[in-house]
Amino acid sequence: MDSDALRWFEMVADGATVTEVAELEMRSQPGVSRALARLEEEVGAALFQRSGRLLSLTPAGAAFHRHVGAALHRLDDGIAAVQQLVSPETGTVSVAFQASLGTWLVPDLIGSFRARFPQVRFDLRAKADENTTAVGPRGTVDLELSTLHATEDDVVWHLLLREPIRLLLPQGHPLSDRRRARIAEVADDLFITLRQASLLRATLDQLCARAGIEVEVALVADDLPTLRGYVASGLGVAIIPARWDAGAIEPSSPRVHYLELADPDAVREVGLSWNGRRGRLPAAELFRQHVLRRAEEGKLPRPVPIP
Template sequence: MELRQLRYFVEVAKREHVSEAAEELHVAQSAISRQISNLEAELGVELFIREGRNVKLTQIGKHFLPHVETALKAIDFAKQQIDEYLDPERGTIKIGFPTSLASHTLPTIISAFKAQHPNVSFHLRQGSYRFLIESVKNRDIDLAFLGPVPSDDNEIKGNILFTETFSALLPANHRLAGRQSIDLNELRNESFIMFPKGFVLRNIAVDACKQAGFAPDISSEGEDLDAIKGLVSAGIGVTLLPESTFYETMPRFTVKIPIQIPHVKRNVGIIISKNRELTPSEKVFYHFAKDFFSVLERYQ
């Protein structure tokens, strides 16, 4: 069983088309077909069913695929570790992040790190809360910034970097727009704009409203911060957002008002998998991030 046979198998399984896999891998179609036939002969089973120009995984092929993917990830990780031990300053780090940390937190830490380690590369992936956690577990990304840091997952190690409060974002002509602060209960009769169900920022906002004694009337939803802020700017409703989402991106015709009661906040941190060791460059970045935000917290 050869490594290239396994890579060919995974690529064909993903695309369900030999010629498309050949194009992606930059090898001849006949070479892929031959290597997969050799793999099937060695295993003594058929991995694919031929359907004209397309192929489909057999039942045993479907069972074989996740094991092969796991093995290839382990091999790629081992090679990456060897490369980085030879030169830790030229590694590539795969980092995940949510939309709420995209405009300020992530650029701040990446730019500070690059100033000291200019030859380390980054592959950045934005995603939802659950997606980022699962991607760290599956080794699709090396680490992720997240808020709040999960505390009940045995496969994830999280470090809190900082804590931030939430504020209300109101249209500029809102009756409370001139206030220095508000109690959240004062918005009980307002229409709220929030992320869709399943988004952690929505859960935090809804829980805060319930803590204030009411269930929010969610009249509109947006899947990104710009959409939500734009709807507030248009006077459609109000929303609750964490402080880091307001840096340098306050929309026109809106005002940000701190919430006095209840105190709405979240922690933000960095997560890694407990089931794999960080590569040298990942370790450098991981410790850099913790030290960086520790210094910031002391000066704030």
Template sequence: MHRARIIDACTHKHSSGGCLSLNSNEEDIVTVLAPRLAYFAAVARHEHVTRAAQELGVPQPTLSRAMVRLEEDLGVALFARKGRTVSLTPAGRTFLASAERALDGVERAAESVRADADPATGKVAFGFLHTMGSETVPALIRAFRVTHPRVRFTLVQNYGEAMIERLRAGDLDLCLTSPVPDAPDLVARRLDEQRLRLVVPDDHRLAARKRVRLAEAADETFVTLEPGYGLRRITDDLCAQAGFTPRVAFEGEEAETLRGLVAAGLGVALLPPPAFARPGVVELTVTAPRAAREIGVAWLDGHPDTPPVAAFKAFLLSRRGQLLPE
């Protein structure tokens, strides 16, 4: 990457106008100095104004004036001059070291964001619910990488509200969540539906059944996810529809932990199907009310997608009704 080319565009719009003095407004120091750093570094590297101007592709008088203004704004002499040949003063050497670090940082940042946006090898920051981490998300990424084998992923597991906050903070490009959010700053699309089951210990009074009405568990102790989790809100809503408020003995952060608590005889739970059968529990179909949760994908409204994010978004939307394993 040619550093002079990166800075050149922003420098031209400053070189033809007047000089903004640091003495008039100290808060403008970055605005004043930043466009001139590449000019300064080129002159220092060549120790010759004309050769530096040729490298940068700017008129030599423009470059000379820019260096004079830089020194005036700093209030120190950066160069000792002899015709068009220059050498750095002690202050100039000190300033050059910091200027080169700043320019290197800009160059690395530019390379990073360009790499992340590359259609073939770019990056997608993707959030999803814990309950989708063992099977659903690995299967999705495997299928996507059949056609996009080098796209990279940053994966974040969390509960729904936390992922929405990370979307808003710019930490995530997309997230799979439930319930499907409804907010003016978000776009959300329903992708699939997942049935929930009443999970009971294998020696429970209902364990011999295959189906159950949720009202039959009204007197049971429940183990649930913590408040704020989407599945907790769904559990509370379904129990309310069944005519009772659940008595909650334990609250956790992860569905398989709740299954372990059920297996230990500490309560019952409403949970999505597990990736693998768990010993010690029986999973019953809930016939009434209809026990299910919608799974959707969400992203920030109005934010442009990089090519890899756009490709993965289109892939997810193409999986409507096929997101979850049979």
């Protein structure tokens, strides 16, 4: 079938007039009409019925429409795959990432990669639910940067680095003159956490369970800057990834204090995930290899030590 005719069919099915399609595609209106008529002959059924100046789908057209979009998407993927085989440095890589990695790890990896392959484009997607993987059987991205150890059989997870978890205290807290503390030492404090969909919330639960304590959650923040602001206002204490400490991502402030957590396993493991059963286009494979090589060579950003 003529792929142009299929695209024009989809445009008309989505509400465009034949005149609008002709103008957008810089074709004659009779030429578009004849292409649609040939398509109906090939399908063997009328796909449109006329209502005034507009065309609407017949039952056969509606059934056909449900498959045309998927077919064109696969066709475009095939064309992109051929183009990337010819020139893999010009493709597009889709990457899902945990929001707390978006200020330091994602820019480092993409910036260092594009220094070598400046024409590669990225489709970046911050994860709303950090407890599910974006590269599973129904995933739509090439790669994922996350602290989630996915359990799906077809998902491969590779450790990139271990990031310390630190304790965040407000000004004037009794422990603020310390450099290290255990989570049990703030068991009686009010805690500020991220929402349940955050893996940092799960980390807090795990640390408390290992320490044999229960804490009271006073406030729930949507993101790390808001969480830090709540602590700075004296509304409670929190745990926070090390890359969000003073002198790293956020400016130093006398209103908050960072302590090392002395509890065992007070770290989160950051990794790269991909679907081991699904092929990747060359640009995505180039980026995957770049990330793994950068981690192996120890070139990933490191947390700023607590003074």
